[in-house]
Amino acid sequence: MSVPTDHFEELESVVIRFAGDSGDGMQLTGTQFTTASAVFGNDISTLPDYPAEIRAPAGTLAGVSGFQVNLSQHDILTPGDAPFMLVAMNPAALKVSLPDLEIGGIIIVNTDAFTPANLKKADYAANPLEDGSLKGYEVHEVPLTSLTREALKGLTTLTTKEKDRCQNFFALGLAFWIFDRRLETSESWIEHKFAQKPEIAQANKIALEMGFFFGETTEVFRRRFHIRPASLPSGTYRNVTGNEATALGLVTAAQKMGKPLFYGSYPITPASDILHALAPLRNFDVRTFQAEDEIAAMGSVIGAAFGGALAVTGTSGPGLALKSEAMNLAIMLELPMVIIDVQRGGPSTGMPTKTEQGDLLQVLYGRNGESPIPVLAPQGPADCFDIAYEACRLAVRAMTPVVILSEGYLANSSEPWHIPNPDDIAPIEVRHPEGRSDSNGDAPFFPYLRDEETLARPWAIPGTPGLEHRIGGLSKAPITGNVSQDPRHHEQMIHLRAEKVARLADAFPEQEVFGPAEGDLLVLTWGGTFGAVRTAVTRAQSKGYDVAHAHLRILNPFPRNLGSILRNYKRILVPELNSGQLAFVLRGTFGLDNIMPYPNLHARPFKIGEVYQKLQELFSGE
Amino acid sequence: MTETISLELTRKDFVSDQTVRWCPGCGDYSILAQMQKVLPELGIPKEKIVFISGIGCSSRFPYYMNTYGIHSIHGRAPTLASGLAAANPDLNIWVVTGDGDAMSIGGNHLIHAMRRNVDLKILLFNNRIYGLTKGQYSPTSRKGKKTKSSPMGSIEQPLNPLTLALSAEATFVARAMDTDTVHLGEVLRAAAAHEGTSFVEIYQDCVIFNPNEWAGIDDRRTRPDHVIYLEHDKPLIFGKNNDKGVRLNGFKPEVVELGGEFSEKDLIVHDETSQELAYILAHMEHPNYPPPMGVIRQVRKPTYTEELMGQVRMAQERKGVGDLQKLYHAADVWTV
Numbered sequence: 001m002s003v004p005t006d007h008f009e010e011l012e013s014v015v016i017r018f019a020g021d022s023g024d025g026m027q028l029t030g031t032q033f034t035t036a037s038a039v040f041g042n043d044i045s046t047l048p049d050y051p052a053e054i055r056a057p058a059g060t061l062a063g064v065s066g067f068q069v070n071l072s073q074h075d076i077l078t079p080g081d082a083p084f085m086l087v088a089m090n091p092a093a094l095k096v097s098l099p100d101l102e103i104g105g106i107i108i109v110n111t112d113a114f115t116p117a118n119l120k121k122a123d124y125a126a127n128p129l130e131d132g133s134l135k136g137y138e139v140h141e142v143p144l145t146s147l148t149r150e151a152l153k154g155l156t157t158l159t160t161k162e163k164d165r166c167q168n169f170f171a172l173g174l175a176f177w178i179f180d181r182r183l184e185t186s187e188s189w190i191e192h193k194f195a196q197k198p199e200i201a202q203a204n205k206i207a208l209e210m211g212f213f214f215g216e217t218t219e220v221f222r223r224r225f226h227i228r229p230a231s232l233p234s235g236t237y238r239n240v241t242g243n244e245a246t247a248l249g250l251v252t253a254a255q256k257m258g259k260p261l262f263y264g265s266y267p268i269t270p271a272s273d274i275l276h277a278l279a280p281l282r283n284f285d286v287r288t289f290q291a292e293d294e295i296a297a298m299g300s301v302i303g304a305a306f307g308g309a310l311a312v313t314g315t316s317g318p319g320l321a322l323k324s325e326a327m328n329l330a331i332m333l334e335l336p337m338v339i340i341d342v343q344r345g346g347p348s349t350g351m352p353t354k355t356e357q358g359d360l361l362q363v364l365y366g367r368n369g370e371s372p373i374p375v376l377a378p379q380g381p382a383d384c385f386d387i388a389y390e391a392c393r394l395a396v397r398a399m400t401p402v403v404i405l406s407e408g409y410l411a412n413s414s415e416p417w418h419i420p421n422p423d424d425i426a427p428i429e430v431r432h433p434e435g436r437s438d439s440n441g442d443a444p445f446f447p448y449l450r451d452e453e454t455l456a457r458p459w460a461i462p463g464t465p466g467l468e469h470r471i472g473g474l475s476k477a478p479i480t481g482n483v484s485q486d487p488r489h490h491e492q493m494i495h496l497r498a499e500k501v502a503r504l505a506d507a508f509p510e511q512e513v514f515g516p517a518e519g520d521l522l523v524l525t526w527g528g529t530f531g532a533v534r535t536a537v538t539r540a541q542s543k544g545y546d547v548a549h550a551h552l553r554i555l556n557p558f559p560r561n562l563g564s565i566l567r568n569y570k571r572i573l574v575p576e577l578n579s580g581q582l583a584f585v586l587r588g589t590f591g592l593d594n595i596m597p598y599p600n601l602h603a604r605p606f607k608i609g610e611v612y613q614k615l616q617e618l619f620s621g622e
Numbered sequence: 623m624t625e626t627i628s629l630e631l632t633r634k635d636f637v638s639d640q641t642v643r644w645c646p647g648c649g650d651y652s653i654l655a656q657m658q659k660v661l662p663e664l665g666i667p668k669e670k671i672v673f674i675s676g677i678g679c680s681s682r683f684p685y686y687m688n689t690y691g692i693h694s695i696h697g698r699a700p701t702l703a704s705g706l707a708a709a710n711p712d713l714n715i716w717v718v719t720g721d722g723d724a725m726s727i728g729g730n731h732l733i734h735a736m737r738r739n740v741d742l743k744i745l746l747f748n749n750r751i752y753g754l755t756k757g758q759y760s761p762t763s764r765k766g767k768k769t770k771s772s773p774m775g776s777i778e779q780p781l782n783p784l785t786l787a788l789s790a791e792a793t794f795v796a797r798a799m800d801t802d803t804v805h806l807g808e809v810l811r812a813a814a815a816h817e818g819t820s821f822v823e824i825y826q827d828c829v830i831f832n833p834n835e836w837a838g839i840d841d842r843r844t845r846p847d848h849v850i851y852l853e854h855d856k857p858l859i860f861g862k863n864n865d866k867g868v869r870l871n872g873f874k875p876e877v878v879e880l881g882g883e884f885s886e887k888d889l890i891v892h893d894e895t896s897q898e899l900a901y902i903l904a905h906m907e908h909p910n911y912p913p914p915m916g917v918i919r920q921v922r923k924p925t926y927t928e929e930l931m932g933q934v935r936m937a938q939e940r941k942g943v944g945d946l947q948k949l950y951h952a953a954d955v956w957t958v
Contacts, residue, residue, distance in 0.1 A: 039956045185954055229958075238953040248950065255946055262709050282937035284944030287708050287930055291701070292734040299694070299701025299731070300708070303674070306692060307709030329695050419955065422946035435669070444639065462690040462706070462713050465669040470638070470684050472693030482640065483685065 008226035013072035015080030020089030025168040030067025041229025042071040047079035059121040073228040077531030081607040091122035112145035151210035166207035173211020242381040242410035247277035249388025262309040264300035270408040271342040294319040298326035305335040308461035314340035336395035345603035354603035355409035357577040379530035382417040399456040436466030448481040455500035511559035515548030518568035536611035631662035649800030649827035676723040680747040683718040697728025700735035711927035736790035751832035784904035787821040794820035852916035857889035
C-alpha cells in the first residue's frame with residue numbers, strides 16, 4: 001500500500017485538519033496521523049488548537065478542538081495556512097474550520113452527528129449538507145458513528161459509549177487510506193496505550209482497520225494522494241513539541257554540567273507540559289518540585305541555584321508577573337538559573353490556550369529598578385532544545401538568571417527533530433571555587449569578586465569550607481558584597497550587572513541575514529513567527545523583491561552586529577504577535593525611524609499568505 | 623547529623639564581621655547569642671550551616687552569622703530554603719523569620735514547607751508587631767491593638783503560630799522566649815536535632831514598638847508561676863514551688879492547685895507524639911493559662927528530601943542511571 005500507483009495523485013505538501021468536539025479525541029487522532037507521516041519520512045509541522053475549557057458543552061462552537069498537520073516532501077516551517085482536507089466530526093467543527101479551508105478542498109463529515117440538535121448547537125439555521133452552502137468543496141458524507149458501531153458489534157463486552165469513543169480511530173484509518181499511510185505505528189501505539197485494557201485496544205484497532213478498509217472498498221473516494229518522503233539531512237529523527245524539546249534541552253544541559261536538574265514550577269497552561277515531561281526523569285537526577293504558587297517556584301529555584309543545582313522554572317505570562325519580585329532578588333544575588341515563559345494570549349489570564357508574543361516588554365522591563373536579564377527565544381519546536389541548552393550555558397557563564405521566551409504555539413506544535421549524538425554536545429563548564437582550610441582565619445571570602453572576562457562572580461556553594469558568605473537583595477558593595485547604601489557602590493553594581501549581561505553577546509553567534517546584505521527591505525522577526533515569515537520572504541525573493549530576513553534568537557543582549565545590519569536597509573518591517581513591542585525596543589535602542597511595526601493581535605500564528613501579501617503591499621506602494 | 627564530631631568550633635567561629643544593628647535592648651540580641659552558643663555544640667561543620675531569612679528586623683540575622691546565608695525577600699525564605707534543601711540535602715538549614723514575614727506575606731509558604739516536612743529549622747520571632755516598618759499591627763497582634771495603622775484598635779482576629787504549625791502537620795513544634803536564655807538554648811538544640819521541619823515560636827520583645835507584650839511572663843523572677851515547661855512523659859506541673867498543674871476538665875484544660883483536691887496523678891502527662899494534646903497545649907495562652915514552653919509536638923516522619931532522593935535512587939535502580947542517547951530515542955524514530 002505504500003507504493004504509489006497510477007491511482008495516486010502526487011502532492012508536494014498537504015495540510016489536513018481533524019476537528020471535533022473536545023471529547024472526540026482529535027488531538028490524539030492528529031498526533032497519530034502526524035507520527036505515521038513522520039515515520040514515513042515526510043517533513044511535518046503541526047498546530048493543535050483546543051478550547052480553554054476542559055469540556056465546553058458538547059457540540060457547541062466553543063467546544064471545538066482541532067489539530068492541523070502539514071506534511072511535505074520539502075522542508076516546511078509552518079503548519080500551513082489553509083487545510084486541503086478537513087475531517088469534521090460534528091456541525092460545530094465544520095462551522096469553525098470552514099473559513100480556513102482551501103477552496104475546492106475535501107471535507108469528510110460524520111453525518112451521524114448532523115442531527116437537528118447538533119445543528120442548533122452550532123448555530124446552523126439549515127443543514128449545510130443540504131442547503132448548498134458547501135458547493136465548491138468535495139464533500140464526503142460518512143456515517144462514522146454507525147459505521148464504527150457496526151464494525152465493533154462483535155465486541156459484546158463493550159458499551160455503546162465505549163464503542164463510540166473509537167470513532168476517531170475509524171476516521172484516522174480512513175485518512176490513512178486516503179493519504180497512503182501505514183497503520184503499524186498507530187497499532188503498536190494502541191497496544192502499548194491500552195495494554196491493561198485488551199478489549200479497548202482491540203476495539204480501537206478494529207476501528208482503525210475498518211476505517212482503512214472502508215476507504216478501500218467504498219467507491220465514494222475516487223482520489224487518493226501520495227506525498228513522497230522529504231529529503232531531510234540524513235540521520236535519525238523523532239517528532240517533538242516545543243515543550244518536549246525544552247525539557248530534553250534542560251536535561252541535556254544538566255548532564256553536560258554534571259549537575260542535578262531542579263525544576264520548581266507551578267502548573268499553568270501552556271507551560272505545564274515541561275513539568276510533565278521532566279517529572280518522570282528522576283533517573284537523570286531530575287528533581288521536580290511542584291510549588292504552592294509561582295512565587296514559591298521562583299524562590300525554590302533561587303535556593304536550588306544557591307545550593308549548586310541547575311535550577312529552572314517554567315511558567316506563562318500571568319505566572320511570570322508573580323515571579324518578578326523574586327527574579328529581581330536572583331539578579332541581585334547573581335545566581336545562575338533559567339526562567340521559561342511560555343507566552344499565551346494576555347493581558348491577565350487572557351487566552352490560556354492561544355499563542356501570543358505579548359510578554360517581551362514584561363521580561364525586558366517588568367521589574368523594579370535597573371534589572372537587565374538576558375532573553376532568548378526559540379524559533380521553532382525543535383529549536384527549543386538548542387535554546388534551552390544555550391540558556392543554561394549563558395546563565396552559568398554570567399552567573400545570572402536567563403529568560404527563555406517560548407510561545408504557546410511552539411510549546412504545543414511539533415516538527416521533526418534531528419536527534420543529536422549526545423557525545424557531540426559540548427560540556428558546559430562549571431567552576432566552583434575550592435574550599436579553604438583557613439576557614440576560621442582572617443581572610444574573608446569575597447562573593448562579588450568578578451571574573452575579568454565575563455564579570456561573573458564566583459559560584460561558591462554551601463558545604464564548601466572556608467567560603468561562608470551572606471548574600472541578599474539589598475544594595476551591596478562591590479567585591480565584599482556587604483550591604484552598602486553608598487551611592488557610588490549602588491551605581492557601580494548597576495553598571496557591572498548590566499555590563500556582564502551585555503558581554504553575553506560575545507558568547508552568542510553574530511546575527512545572520514537571509515538574503516541581500518543591504519537593500520530595500522529587511523524583515524526582522526523573533527520567536528515562533530520565524531516559519532511563516534521565512535517562507536513568505538523566500539516566496540517574495542523568488543518573485544524578485546529586494547527583501548531580506550533576519551531572525552533574532554537572542555533579544556537581550558542584541559547581537560553585536562545588529563545595529564550595523566539594520567542601517568543597511570531602507571525599510572525594516574517587524575512582524576510580531578503583539579502591538580509592536582520589538583519594533584518599539586529597536587527604535588529606542590538604535591534611534592531608527594524607518595522601523596515599521598507589523599502587529600498581529602489575533603492570538604494565533606501568522607499565515608504565510610498574509611505575510612506575503614503584506615510584502616506585496618510594501619513593494620507595490622513604491 | 624546524628625553523629626557528633628568534635629570540630630573544636632567556638633562561639634567566635636559563628637560571629638561575622640558585620641556590626642550588629644538592632645535597637646538597644648532588642649530581644650534579637652539574646653536569640654543571636656544563644657544561636658552562636660548552641661551551634662558549636664552540635665558537631666555540624668560550619669560550612670554546612672545556612673541561614674535564610676525574609677524581610678524584617680529578625681531577617682538581618684544571617685548577616686551576623688559567619689555561615690552561609692541569604693537575606694531574601696518578604697515572606698519567601700521558606701521557598702528558598704526548600705529549593706536549597708532539595709538541591710543539597712546534606713545542609714543544615716535555618717529559616718529566621720518574624721510574625722509579619724512568616725504569617726502574613728509568607729503564610730502560604732510557611733504552611734507548605736511544614737506540610738512537606740522539608741528538613742528546615744524555622745525560627746519565628748514573635749513580637750506581635752511590625753518593627754521594621756515602624757509599628758503597625760501584625761497577624762499575631764491581639765484584637766483591639768492600637769497602632770499607627772489601627773488607631774481605634776485592630777479589628778482582626780490574631781493567628782496562633784503554634785496551631786497553624788500543627789494544622790500544617792509540622793513534625794516538630796516548640797516555643798521559647800528570648801529572655802529565658804538557658805531554656806531557649808535547649809529548645810534550639812532540640813530543634814537542630816530533629817529531622818524534618820522544626821518550627822519554633824520565640825516570644826521576642828520589641829522594646830520600641832510593643833514593649834509590654836510579654837509583661838507577666840518575661841520577668842525571670844515571676845516567670846515560673848506564669849509559664850509551664852514541658853517535658854515528654856512528665857505531668858504538667860508549674861509554679862515556683864511546683865504547686866500548680868494542668869488537668870483536663872472534659873475537653874478543656876484547667877489550672878489546679880496541687881496538694882488539696884488534686885494531686886500529680888490528676889494532671890495531663892505530656893506526650894510529644896500526640897497531635898490532640900498538642901492542640902490543647904497550643905491553645906493555652908497568657909493570661910488565661912500558663913503558656914507552655916518547650917517541645918509541644920515531635921514526631922519522626924520521612925522528610926521531603928529523603929522521599930525525593932529515595933525516588934531518584936529507586937528510578938536509577940529500576941531504569942538505570944539516565945542515558946541521554948536512550949532518552950532522545952524514547953519515541954517513534956525514523957532514519958533518513
